[in-house]
Amino acid sequence: MVGPKERKVVMTNVSTLSTLQAITYLLPVIILPYLFRVIGPEKFGLIAFAQSFVQYFMLLTDYGFNISATKEISLCQDEHAKVCRVFSAVMMTKISLAFLSLAAMGVIVYFIPKFRNDWVIYVFSFGAVIGNTIFPVWFFQGTEKMRHIAELNIIGGFLYAAFIFMFVRESRDYLMVPLINSSVFLLTGIMGQYLVFRRFRVSFKFEGYKNVRQQLRAGWDIFISIIAINAYTNTRVFTVGLLTNNTITGFYSVAERISGFFQAFPLGSFSQAIFPRLSRIFHRNKSRAYELMQRVQHITINIALICLPLAFVFARLIVKVACGVTSYETVLSLRILLIAVFFISANAFRVQFLLVCGKTHIYSRIHVVMAIIGLPLIFLLISSFSYLGAAVATVAIEAGIFIITYFTVKKIKFS
Numbered sequence: 001m002v003g004p005k006e007r008k009v010v011m012t013n014v015s016t017l018s019t020l021q022a023i024t025y026l027l028p029v030i031i032l033p034y035l036f037r038v039i040g041p042e043k044f045g046l047i048a049f050a051q052s053f054v055q056y057f058m059l060l061t062d063y064g065f066n067i068s069a070t071k072e073i074s075l076c077q078d079e080h081a082k083v084c085r086v087f088s089a090v091m092m093t094k095i096s097l098a099f100l101s102l103a104a105m106g107v108i109v110y111f112i113p114k115f116r117n118d119w120v121i122y123v124f125s126f127g128a129v130i131g132n133t134i135f136p137v138w139f140f141q142g143t144e145k146m147r148h149i150a151e152l153n154i155i156g157g158f159l160y161a162a163f164i165f166m167f168v169r170e171s172r173d174y175l176m177v178p179l180i181n182s183s184v185f186l187l188t189g190i191m192g193q194y195l196v197f198r199r200f201r202v203s204f205k206f207e208g209y210k211n212v213r214q215q216l217r218a219g220w221d222i223f224i225s226i227i228a229i230n231a232y233t234n235t236r237v238f239t240v241g242l243l244t245n246n247t248i249t250g251f252y253s254v255a256e257r258i259s260g261f262f263q264a265f266p267l268g269s270f271s272q273a274i275f276p277r278l279s280r281i282f283h284r285n286k287s288r289a290y291e292l293m294q295r296v297q298h299i300t301i302n303i304a305l306i307c308l309p310l311a312f313v314f315a316r317l318i319v320k321v322a323c324g325v326t327s328y329e330t331v332l333s334l335r336i337l338l339i340a341v342f343f344i345s346a347n348a349f350r351v352q353f354l355l356v357c358g359k360t361h362i363y364s365r366i367h368v369v370m371a372i373i374g375l376p377l378i379f380l381l382i383s384s385f386s387y388l389g390a391a392v393a394t395v396a397i398e399a400g401i402f403i404i405t406y407f408t409v410k411k412i413k414f415s
Contacts, residue, residue, distance in 0.1 A: 027157045030161065031160075031161055031164050031165075032323055033322060033324035035168065036323040036324055037324050038169065038170060038171065038173070039168065039174040039177070040250075041247045041251060042245075043246070044250040044253070045241065045245070045246035045247055045249035045250030046118065046121065046246045046250075048237055048249055048250060048253035049237065049246065050121045050122055051125060051178070052237040052241065052253075053125070054122070054126055055234045056230070056234065057105060057126070057129045058129050059234075060101050061098050061101060061132065063094070063097060063219045063222075064220065064221070064222025064223040064226060065094065066137060066141070067219070067222045067355055069086060069090045069139070069142065069218075070141045070142040070276055071142070071275075071355070071356075072086055072142070072218065073086060073142025074141075074142045074143075074144070077144075084204075085207060086215070087136070087139060087202050087204065088204050088205050088206070088207045088211075089211040090138070090215055091136075091204065092206065093212050094134075095134075097133075098129060101126075109123075121175060124175060124178040124179045125178040125182065126182070127178075127179075127181075127182025127186055128178075130189070131182065131185025133189070134190065135152075135193075136192050136193065136196050139196055141276055142276055143200070148192070148195055152192055155191070156184045159184050160181065160184045163176075164177070164180060221361055221364040222355070222360055222363070222364070224364045228364070228367035228370065229367050231371035232370065232377075232393070236256065236378060236390040236394060237249065237252065237253050237256055239379060239390065240386075240387055243383055243386075244382075248329065251329040252390065254319070254322060254327070254330045255319075255329075255391070256333075258318060258319070258322055258330075259338055259340070262308060262338065262341050263344055274296060274352075275355075278292060278352070278353075290353070293350070296349050297346075300345050300346070300349065301345065301346050304341070304345035308338050308341060308345075311338055312335055315334045315335050318334070319331050332391075333388065333391045336388070337391050337394060337395075340391075340394040340395045340398040340399075343395070343398040343399050343401070343402040346402060350405050351405055353409055354405070366404050367401070370400055370401050370404075374393065374397040374400075
């Protein structure tokens with residue numbers, strides 16, 4: 001059983017992150033229809049394509065630290081000197097990867113005409129990568145101080161909304177959208193660093209190659225898994241943008257964003273709050289950690305069984321509210337994507353448990369295999385059925401991951 005103290009910590013973090021997610025997802029509900037009307041679906045689609053492009057560089061700079069470093073910080077948070085060493089090594093690695101990302105983006109944008117023609121939007125969008133690099137979300141999760149993530153993201157969310165309404169007034173202002181987004185990312189990243197140094201008294205020093213290499217090794221399997229996962233998640237919008245046009249990309253990206261809300265809220269709050277605590281429980285008592293995972297997973301499934309059918313029925317109304325118009329493409333895509341969201345919700349904590357119990361190689365193998373299958377499937381279905389192909393491929397991939405993970409976790413739980 002989970003003790004009262006542990007339950008209180010977890011529930012406090014869940015409520016904090018849920019508040020954060022409620023605000024950060026409600027703000028786009030207000031902004032999305034405004035942007036869609038002001039800049040139009042074509043420019044909206046171009047921005048969505050640019051964001052999906054720079055997302056790959058965010059993945060590179062995140063590496064696997066949001067899981068590996070979170071876990072390490074959670075286990076050594078009472079040893080200040082070790083926390084400082086981990087923080088320094090992780091930040092050095094992330095900043096190095098950010099410079100590598102900038103160089104890679106420069107080469108791609110310069111040599112490929114599709115990117116070169118709109119080079120400004122990619123440059124403006126890249127600021128989000130830098131801001132994300134320096135924002136120490138993994139540190140706050142590891143120390144179980146989730147309220148700092150909430151506070152900073154709420155500030156960022158309100159600033160983003162205010163600047164959008166102030167500076168985006170007509171279609172030609174579309175470049176302000178990625179510029180504002182990047183500026184907010186940079187600001188919250190700087191504020192996050194300030195909190196780490198000021199409130200946690202963490203000191204930074206240049207770590208040797210040995211410590212940096214240790215962090216790279218710790219995050220490697222997770223990094224490969226994240227790359228594999230994004231081969232069939234982030235790639236959907238990117239591929240729709242490559243194989244169709246900006247307008248269709250705009251309509252489809254709205255469906256992705258709405259389904260992303262149902263996927264992340266409140267699932268993301270539970271996941272982020274429970275991971276560090278579950279890691280510590282597993283370190284002391286493996287069976288107890290497994291029982292907690294099972295309990296939380298069942299709660300998540302029950303929530304999904306209530307929320308997702310309602311979202312399916314009211315999809316047309318949801319789309320109308322979200323983008324100001326009832327788009328057939330968006331409604332149909334959303335309904336299909338909600339089926340995939342159910343598989344994700346029904347599997348989230350089993351997947352997480354693989355990381356908690358140190359089975360990162362199995363976690364990595366599952367997602368690499370599904371990426372090898374899923375990526376060609378996405379390209380094939382999108383080229384054949386346009387945006388619908390992306391949604392159908394998503395359901396097939398997530399169903400496959402659910403089946404594999406279910407039997408894998410069941411098999412290894414006593415090992």
